[in-house]
Amino acid sequence: MKRLPIPGLLLAAALSCMPRAHGAPALPVVPLLIGDTLDEQGRPRPMPAVKRKVLDAVAQELGVRFEPRTYPWARAERYAIEGVGLVYGLPKTADRLRALHYSDTASHNSLWLVTRSDATFPFHRLDDLRGKTVGTVRGYSYGLEFDSARGKLFRTDEDISSRGTRLTRLMLKRVDVVLLFQPDGLSAKDLEDSIRSFMAPRLPAIGAAANTGFSVLPKPLSTDSGQFFAIARSKDDGIIDRINAALARIRKREEDARRQRTPN
Template sequence: MISHARRRLLRTAPLLLASALGLPAKAEPQPVTLIVGESLDESGKVKPLRPWQRELFEYLEAELGVKFQVRLYPWARAERNARNGAGLVFGLPKNPERLRELRYSEAAVSNTLWIVTRSDATFPFASLADLKGKSVGAVRGYGYGAEFEQSRNKLFRVEEDIPSRATRLQRLFLKRVDAVLLYQPGWQNAAEVEAELRTFAAPLARELSLPQGLTLSVLPHPLQVGNQQFFAMSKGKDEGLIDRINAALARQQKPASLPKTRRAP
């Protein structure tokens, strides 16, 4: 076992060597708590960050000289912690109440909100009026825009569920809901989203012993286009971090590996 004195020597030796050589000592990255809403897999376990999220966070860590300590929570808890000043939050949609308490960054990435149905139960969709009388599956604690919220449980019925794609699609297959709302990166079109979902849902369809050929469809007209995602922080705890994030996003050269705020299909 390494003694306390030896451990302290190992920590300070690089600093002493840098000083002796006249080199500037490398500062330790500043720890920053980063709150992200969780998603669950088919077993109910929290899924890791998506690759594009990791790329974005690593880019900002390098630009800002910070080390994100990522905390994954259900959205309701994520919002509560952010409002209480527990850290920076990513992906929490804007609304008037949140804007009073949180300071938001410029848009970091853009998503599109699609409507998913069973392949044997599609319907024409051009506006919210086309959802009249239908049951729509949504994630508990998540917002889908002012117009949607004003029509919630009036024009259509909203069935809230946990943020598990497999669980939500299973309810759709079993006709517990008529449609499911699903955010996907803004650079994907309806055909690409549909192909991805059909591949994902194929084992689930077999497990449920569904009729041969029954799968999922993505309605060609999205519910929302250019739904932007932001960083946000309690106004009393910001201390300039949001300004630094905005500057880093403005400097971003947007290589192919990073998420891009593209024009939605």
């Protein structure tokens, strides 16, 4: 995909809803860099409904239409730092915070550990991964503490952002544990059920190794892992402030709706 720079002036223009000739309000398009999600053949998978809901809500508040441009995470990060455009879902690190201006939290995830059912282990802290091989997405950061322990406390097996591929490698004992994000509010049991349903049509091709089944360890590696918008600091013309204001309005409406549903 050809890389098109998005200067600050274009972002500013995109966020001012210019009327069309016949008077109807326009919906300016704002390109949005996102890490890709692939199937086992390396083909893009549809955006998860939870993520689409967040992006649609923010876009509606801003009066724009986001145009997702998906790349491997390492490339999406590079493009964001180079000032190509707005990025969503890139975790915070010290280096990124120096280069990028991040929004407030747009959504929350928990990071769960998935093992084979015959190879579960007690997990309470990062040290419990000592000596293990952890399946991760290539080019993705799982937080400063985890990244600092790579290659020291444990080794990582980095692969494409295909859940099916990484879970297959788990069944084949290429890795000891796989890291998977799950939206907040869903439990380890919810994720286990989702994995079993997702992998059911894939298990016959794996063979006898698939007879073990999957287990999600009861304690996640991290909770309340935020998802953010971000843009190169040199390209921020106020878009992050506008996104923060939009997120605040969305949260207020959700809180008001919850209060109305709660009996006095």
